[in-house]
């Protein structure tokens with residue numbers, strides 16, 4: 300039986316990053332994977348969706364070339380090629396992980412891994428053992444009982460990024476990051492899109508100002524928005540899908556070629572031997588402490604299968620911390636209050652920390668500043684004036700409580716706020732940090748200036 304220091308079950312951004320860090324720390328490591336290396340993120344999530352969104356952005360630029368004094372005739376799309384490009388990008392990334400495994404001398408064991416007592420993993424009949432087993436089996440699209448996915452007319456995200464033919468119309472159920480990214484992609488490509496959200500606002504976890512601006516932009520782009528509404532049932536018996544939607548005003552029947560269910564994720568915990576080993580789960584998640592240790596010594600869990608935000612960068616950070624602790628490094632638990640969240644539709648959204656409502660609820664006295672991109676030179680030059688940066692500070696000690704951005708390129712700008720908060724930066728320190736001109740990032744400095752009544756360009 301092959302013996303390792305660490306076996307990682309699953310090779311998503313949680314698993315493969317864990318394996319690399321373990322190997323760097325001198326631990327003999329193997330990773331078990333039943334599909335392609337890279338997990339959902341590289342193969343079915345973060346990366347292929349961003350490739351699709353890039354195609355949509357280029358198409359949009361071509362269609363609006365006149366706004367920039369250019370003329371483009373005959374701009375058209377080839378949906379099959381757009382999908383193929385996205386698949387090629389994903390495949391390339393997965394091959395990249397294969398290279399990284401080799402480079403770091405990590406054994407890749409292909410097959411379905413099942414945990415066994417005594418710190419063993421069975422992979423399709425062969426047993427492997429390790430001193431430490433890190434479970435990182437991730438998640439899949441969640442199915443609602445009244446919205447069963449048949450993969451054809453009612454689909455999840457995997458089908459949504461590999462459709463053979465572009466649908467003429469689509470109903471997107473759920474307006475979290477996945478739902479709105481697909482809604483934006485298909486709408487830009489020319490599909491008639493309706494988005495149905497149960498809560499009163501789109502992107503409901505965001506600051507209310509961001510949600511409102513986002514809804515305005517989606518409506519302006521021609522997407523039909525139905526908030527405070529829920530899909531009660533679907534009828535797939537005909538050529539199209541008929542969805543019965545409960546709204547505040549009563550029931551409405553919507554008809555479309557396809558319904559995309561984007562109502563969250565379900566964890567991959569079935570059949571992996573958790574019960575045999577005695578590992579405790581709660582509400583579909585594996586329970587862990589701040590070092591990702593389960594209740595069973597030698598078994599750990601990270602990523603989407605544990606409580607906390609289901610994001611690639613969180614899975615990776617958890618995996619790194621988990622093996623650093625195993626290797627006896629000095630570690631600090633992850634600060635779950637300082638995790639950035641990004642949505643890559645148009646407009647983009649990026650946020651970290653508390654919303655204004657949460658900060659008020661927590662009893663803080665606030666200094667809130669806002670800087671619209673309509674007042675930004677770079678945004679004017681780029682033709683991307685929709686959006687803003689909003690910052691929230693504690694009035695008493697100057698603590699940076701939250702930062703919320705909406706607009707072009709903000710997903711690349713949020714790291715400033717994350718780092719600032721990590722370093723316990725005060726508003727005045729941000730103000731005195733010289734930002735390059737002209738950049739979208741100046742809006743962060745100006746928003747902070749607004750909070751302290753020192754704004755220059757408003």
Ligand SMILES: Cc1cc2nc3c(=O)[nH]c(=O)nc-3n(C[C@H](O)[C@H](O)[C@H](O)COP(=O)(O)OP(=O)(O)OC[C@H]3O[C@@H](n4cnc5c(N)ncnc54)[C@H](O)[C@@H]3O)c2cc1C
Nearest residue numbers: 309311313333338339340344345412437602603609610611
């Ligand atoms: C459409 C979409 C877009 C997304 N976009 C973003 C984004 O832009 N940014 C972001 O941060 N997050 C994004 N996410 C979320 C992100 O993909 C996940 O949070 C991340 O992949 C979780 O990583 P993980 O390692 O926990 O699990 P996963 O990536 O799900 O990987 C788990 C791996 O384990 C394997 N596995 C499972 N069971 C077994 C078994 N028994 N034996 C062997 N192998 C097994 C699976 O095949 C899989 O490869 C997106 C998700 C989706 C669906």
